[in-house]
Amino acid sequence: MIALENVTKIFRLPHDIRATLRQRFVSILSKNTYEELYALHDINLRVNEGEFLGIIGKNGAGKSTLLKLIAKVIEPTSGKISVGGNVAPFLELWVGFQGDLTVRDNIFLYGALLGMSRQEIEGKYDWIIDFSGLERFIDAKLKNLSSGMQVRLGFSITVSIESPILLVDEVLAVGDIDFQQKCYNVFENFKKDGRTILFVSHDLNAIERFCDRVILLEEGRLRCDGKPEQVLPMYIHGCDQPDTNNAASGNTHCCGNTEIPTDINAKEYWDKRFSEDWELCEGPKQSEFFYKLAIKNLPRKVFYNMKKENLSILDWGCAEGDGTNLLFKKFERKGAKVEGLDISDIAIEKAKRKYPYINFRDTPLENINDQFDVIFTSNTLEHFQEPYWVLRKLLMHTRFYLVGLVPFQEQNPIAEHFYVFGRSSFPSKISDFALVYFRVIDVVSKYWYGRQALFIYMKGKNA
Amino acid sequence: MAITDFKIKYDNSILGYLWSLLKPLLMFGTLYLVFSVFVRWEVENYRLYLLLGIILWNFLSEVTLNSMVLLEGKASIIKKIYFPRWIIVVASSLTSLLTLVLNIGVFFLFFVFSGIHFRISALYLAVYLVELYIFVLGLALFLCSLFPRFRDIHHIWEVFVQLGFWATPIIYPISIVPVKYHKFIFLNPVARIIQGCREALIGSGSDFLGFRNHIIILSVAACLFVVGLAMFNKLSRSFAEVL
Numbered sequence: 001m002i003a004l005e006n007v008t009k010i011f012r013l014p015h016d017i018r019a020t021l022r023q024r025f026v027s028i029l030s031k032n033t034y035e036e037l038y039a040l041h042d043i044n045l046r047v048n049e050g051e052f053l054g055i056i057g058k059n060g061a062g063k064s065t066l067l068k069l070i071a072k073v074i075e076p077t078s079g080k081i082s083v084g085g086n087v088a089p090f091l092e093l094w095v096g097f098q099g100d101l102t103v104r105d106n107i108f109l110y111g112a113l114l115g116m117s118r119q120e121i122e123g124k125y126d127w128i129i130d131f132s133g134l135e136r137f138i139d140a141k142l143k144n145l146s147s148g149m150q151v152r153l154g155f156s157i158t159v160s161i162e163s164p165i166l167l168v169d170e171v172l173a174v175g176d177i178d179f180q181q182k183c184y185n186v187f188e189n190f191k192k193d194g195r196t197i198l199f200v201s202h203d204l205n206a207i208e209r210f211c212d213r214v215i216l217l218e219e220g221r222l223r224c225d226g227k228p229e230q231v232l233p234m235y236i237h238g239c240d241q242p243d244t245n246n247a248a249s250g251n252t253h254c255c256g257n258t259e260i261p262t263d264i265n266a267k268e269y270w271d272k273r274f275s276e277d278w279e280l281c282e283g284p285k286q287s288e289f290f291y292k293l294a295i296k297n298l299p300r301k302v303f304y305n306m307k308k309e310n311l312s313i314l315d316w317g318c319a320e321g322d323g324t325n326l327l328f329k330k331f332e333r334k335g336a337k338v339e340g341l342d343i344s345d346i347a348i349e350k351a352k353r354k355y356p357y358i359n360f361r362d363t364p365l366e367n368i369n370d371q372f373d374v375i376f377t378s379n380t381l382e383h384f385q386e387p388y389w390v391l392r393k394l395l396m397h398t399r400f401y402l403v404g405l406v407p408f409q410e411q412n413p414i415a416e417h418f419y420v421f422g423r424s425s426f427p428s429k430i431s432d433f434a435l436v437y438f439r440v441i442d443v444v445s446k447y448w449y450g451r452q453a454l455f456i457y458m459k460g461k462n463a
Numbered sequence: 464m465a466i467t468d469f470k471i472k473y474d475n476s477i478l479g480y481l482w483s484l485l486k487p488l489l490m491f492g493t494l495y496l497v498f499s500v501f502v503r504w505e506v507e508n509y510r511l512y513l514l515l516g517i518i519l520w521n522f523l524s525e526v527t528l529n530s531m532v533l534l535e536g537k538a539s540i541i542k543k544i545y546f547p548r549w550i551i552v553v554a555s556s557l558t559s560l561l562t563l564v565l566n567i568g569v570f571f572l573f574f575v576f577s578g579i580h581f582r583i584s585a586l587y588l589a590v591y592l593v594e595l596y597i598f599v600l601g602l603a604l605f606l607c608s609l610f611p612r613f614r615d616i617h618h619i620w621e622v623f624v625q626l627g628f629w630a631t632p633i634i635y636p637i638s639i640v641p642v643k644y645h646k647f648i649f650l651n652p653v654a655r656i657i658q659g660c661r662e663a664l665i666g667s668g669s670d671f672l673g674f675r676n677h678i679i680i681l682s683v684a685a686c687l688f689v690v691g692l693a694m695f696n697k698l699s700r701s702f703a704e705v706l
Contacts, residue, residue, distance in 0.1 A: 011704070072545040073703045087545075113544055 002047040002070060002165065002196065007079030009040040009065055009220075039065040041220040042444060043079070049164070050194040052187070054201065054211030054228065056235050061217040063200045067167045070198065085196075086163035088114060097150060099143030103134055106142050110157050124160040131182065132156035152179055159186050165196045170203075184210070204232055221444050270344040274320065278347075282447070284322040289447040290378045291323035294405040295330055297454050299437055302401060306374055311336040314372040316394060317380025318342045321351030321360055327376060328358055339372075341365065371399050378405040379452075382417045387425065391457075395433050401458055402433065408440050408453035426455050433457040483562040484569060487514075487521045494634050506636045508665050511573060515664065516633035516657050518566045522559055523599050523653060524624040530555035530603040531610045531617050538706040548699035549692075552603050560596065579665065587663035591656050594680045598652055601688030608695040611705045631657065652683045 013036075040062045047053050055063045068074050071087050097106050107128055111121040129135055132152045137145060145153075159166070187210050190197055201207055207214060207228060214231040216223040224231055278284075295303075306313065313331060315324040318340030328338040340360040342348055348362040361368075375398045381387040387406075394402055406421045407413075413420050428435045437456035443449065491514050499509055506512050533555045534541075541548065567588075574581075609616050631654045632640070640648060648654050655676055 068703070073541075073543065075700050113540065113546055115546065 001049055001082075001084045002045070002198075003080075003082045004043050004045040004069075005080045007040060007043045007045075007069065007076045007081060008038065009062075009069060009074070010077045011037045011039050013037055038220045040069070040076075043220075043222050045215065045222065045225075047196060047198065049084075049196055050191075051213060052191055052197045052199065052211050054199050054207040054214040055217065056201070056204070056207060056214060056231070057217035057223075060219075062220040063217055064169055065220075066217070067169055067198060067200060070165075071167055083165065085165055086115070086161075087165045087167060088158050088161040088163040097142050097154070099141065101142060102139050103142055103145070103153065104138050106153070107157060110154065111160075114158065114161055116161060128153075128156045128160050131160075133179070148176060148179075155183065159183075159190075163195075165198070166190065167198045169200045204236070208232060221449075223449065267343050267345075270342075271346045274344050274347040274350065278320065284320055286447040287319055287323040287378070288326060289445060290405055290452070291326045293441065293443065293452065294376075294378055294403065294454055295326070297439055297441055298403070299456070302403070302437070302456060306331050306336075306401070308336065311373045312399075313338045313374045313376060314397070315340040316365065316375055316377040318347075318351065318360065319344075320347050321355050321358060323378055324351070324358055324360070325355045328355070365393060365397060368397070371397050373399045374401045374403060376403045379407065381406050382410075382413075382419050382421065385418045387419050387421075388427075392430060395430055395457060398433070398457070399459065401456055403454075403456050405452055405454050407448075408451040410450060421453060426453075430457065433459050484565055487517055487566055488569065490521070491517050498634055504636050504639070508577060508579065511570070511577060511579070511665050512636075512661055513634055514570055514573060515661055516631075518563065518570060519595060519657050519660065520628055520631065520633050520653070521566070522563045522595065523602070524628075525559040525562065526556045526599045527603045527606055527620060528617070528624065529559060530607050531620075534607050534610060534702075535706070541706055542703050548702055549604065549695060552600070552607050552695070556596070556600050556603060563592075574664070582664075582666065584663045584666075588660055590677070591660045591663070591680075594677070594684055595653070595656050597688050598656075598680070598684035601684060601686075601691040604691035604695040605687065608691070608698040611702055612698070627651070627653070630654075633657065652680045655680050 043066070055066065057063050065074070069076055069081055070083060072083075098109060101109065107125065108118065108121055111124075112118075116124075129138065132149075132155075134145075134149060134153060137149070142150065142153075184206070187197065187199075191210070197210075199207070199211060211228050213226070214228045215225045216231050216235050224234055298306075311331070313327060313336065315321075315327055315338065318324045319342055321340050324338060324340035332338055338358060340348075340351060340358060342351070342360075342362060343364055345362040348360045351358070351360045375394050377394070381390060381404060384390050391402075391404075407417065408421050410417060410420050419425075426435055426438060434457065435455060436458040437454070439454045441452045441454060443452050494517065495510060495513055498504060498513070530552045534551055537551055541551075606616055606620055630648065631651055632648065637645070637648070637658065649658075659676060659680075
């Protein structure tokens with residue numbers, strides 16, 4: 001089994017490399033500048049025994065880096081990697097070969113590099129020669145062989161190792177058709193033997209044919225993870241489903257199955273969603289995720305102010321109250337009052353059942369005269385076509401803070417999202433409130449992929 | 464790996480393996496010519512004295528310098544395959560050890576022809592060689608751990624090897640050095656080893672067969688080895704990135 005936990009790999013790309021004394025000396029006064037390249041960004045991955053995992057992504061997406069980390073060639077900058085069992089790496093081969101030696105000698109050299117003993121190699125020798133189809137060239141110097149032949153030899157040696165894990169980095173393209181067929185037969189056998197294979201390839205046909213599971217990497221992030229028929233279209237069509245719910249639940253078009261009315265905030269629409277597919281889409285977990293994200297990113301001062309005595313907090317757009325409950329746990333101290341509000345009475349019914357100790361209402365805000373010290377809203381505003389007017393409305397009910405979390409610069413908005421927030425969506429002043437905090441957060445999670453913006457408006461302060 | 468390296472090194476040259484023997488011998492020939500014909504030292508069996516010194520010193524310079532070259536040469540493999548990195552250093556040292564053994568064989572040819580009686584103390588040679596190997600391996604590990612980040616170390620070390628060659632009583636007898644400098648010269652454990660070997664085989668020199676001498680050599684060698692290995696283990700993790 002292979003497990004990666006929060007693995008990040010940063011490559012430092014110096015603007016000028018100073019490997020010699022003279023260079024160091026000359027540039028001792030100038031600061032050595034470098035760019036940090038996130039080759040892999042917070043990757044969590046678990047590959048079980050016997051899985052055939054395909055890894056796809058554009059050039060530079062971090063595929064090879066991932067394999068190198070698993071093969072222990074390089075170490076992660078942070079995070080933990082555990083690999084159960086031997087790894088046979090088949091990363092760009094022929095590197096281990098010595099052109100000046102014969103094919104026979106190279107088999108022993110390469111085998112030794114991969115950790116086989118002499119006896120083991122001798123045992124496999126005939127099989128390797130046979131599989132690579134190089135009988136005639138055993139005593140030829142390797143440099144006189146064609147590159148395709150060299151690849152065949154390398155691959156033959158690698159698959160002859162009886163290691164439980166095999167890493168294959170885009171290499172088979174070099175072999176001829178017969179050899180590719182042979183390789184695929186080998187893969188089939190590996191699968192039968194229950195060995196684990198990690199397979200990097202741009203040959204999507206091969207991926208579709210062999211892999212039980214595919215991950216798509218994009219700029220060092222794990223973009224999605226699922227069955228080939230789910231992931232491959234995302235790669236081919238440039239990922240037009242930013243909401244990764246589907247990968248997690250295996251339900252490709254999870255959200256918005258219900259026909260979307262032009263008036264998104266029609267109560268009927270939301271009632272239907274909450275009664276039909278909200279749980280299926282992991283809505284509650286998604287809510288919790290967003291609330292946690294918002295709370296974590298609150299400025300310290302606001303966070304402590306929200307813990308004050310008798311403070312009233314309204315969670316506007318509380319859905320089934322899962323996020324409200326988190327707010328409750330965090331801030332319900334010394335008699336602070338946390339309430340939830342949503343227009344869908346079905347959601348509120350459920351919320352009341354789940355969290356009987358919290359006060360929930362299904363009255364639209366217009367019909368309430370109360371003011372709240374803090375209004376909190378997470379991923380609700382984007383469902384409105386004119387969120388600015390909603391903001392104004394909310395501020396009329398706010399005494400101190402309005403804290404909001406919204407999707408930010410969504411590239412391919414989901415159908416339910418009627419508004420895409422950008423930097424200009426947040427004026428620095430609205431009536432007597434000022435924007436005191438604004439932060440864009442990069443989110444990579446199965447609940448959200450992309451950016452979220454956390455903003456806070458505060459009363460009576462000059463921006 | 465050591466064997467293949469040895470093969471590659473000499474496969475392409477006409478004289479092949481002979482080169483590994485000829486190199487120290489040619490050096491010996493030159494120096495012998497200079498220092499026995501033009502300058503004359505008062506040393507018994509100067510031929511053997513000189514040859515032994517050259518062979519041992521040659522081993523040190525070869526292991527340390529070649530291991531760095533080999534590390535650079537194997538960069539492409541290091542970047543692709545994980546294997547314990549020390550294998551490279553050990554492989555390089557084993558190649559040189561092979562050369563050393565062959566050279567010692569040649570030395571014994573000279574030894575037989577010079578008509579010196581074989582003495583039981585000659586067995587000390589084996590002990591000294593073990594000590595030398597540990598010392599040199601530690602040194603090579605130390606240098607190689609720094610090499611990928613700091614390539615100059617190869618050139619710097621070349622100069623040091625040259626300096627060391629002259630600062631060690633290899634071509635000259637220790638007797639020409641004023642006594643007050645002896646302690647500096649024998650700070651160098653290789654000097655102790657060389658003198659000890661000579662004493663064991665030829666019987667020239669003095670008090671280098673004692674227990675104390677071995678203690679000093681072994682403790683320096685062991686320290687260097689431990690430090691070298693620790694550094695190598697730590698720094699070799701990033702070899703795939705910096706090479």
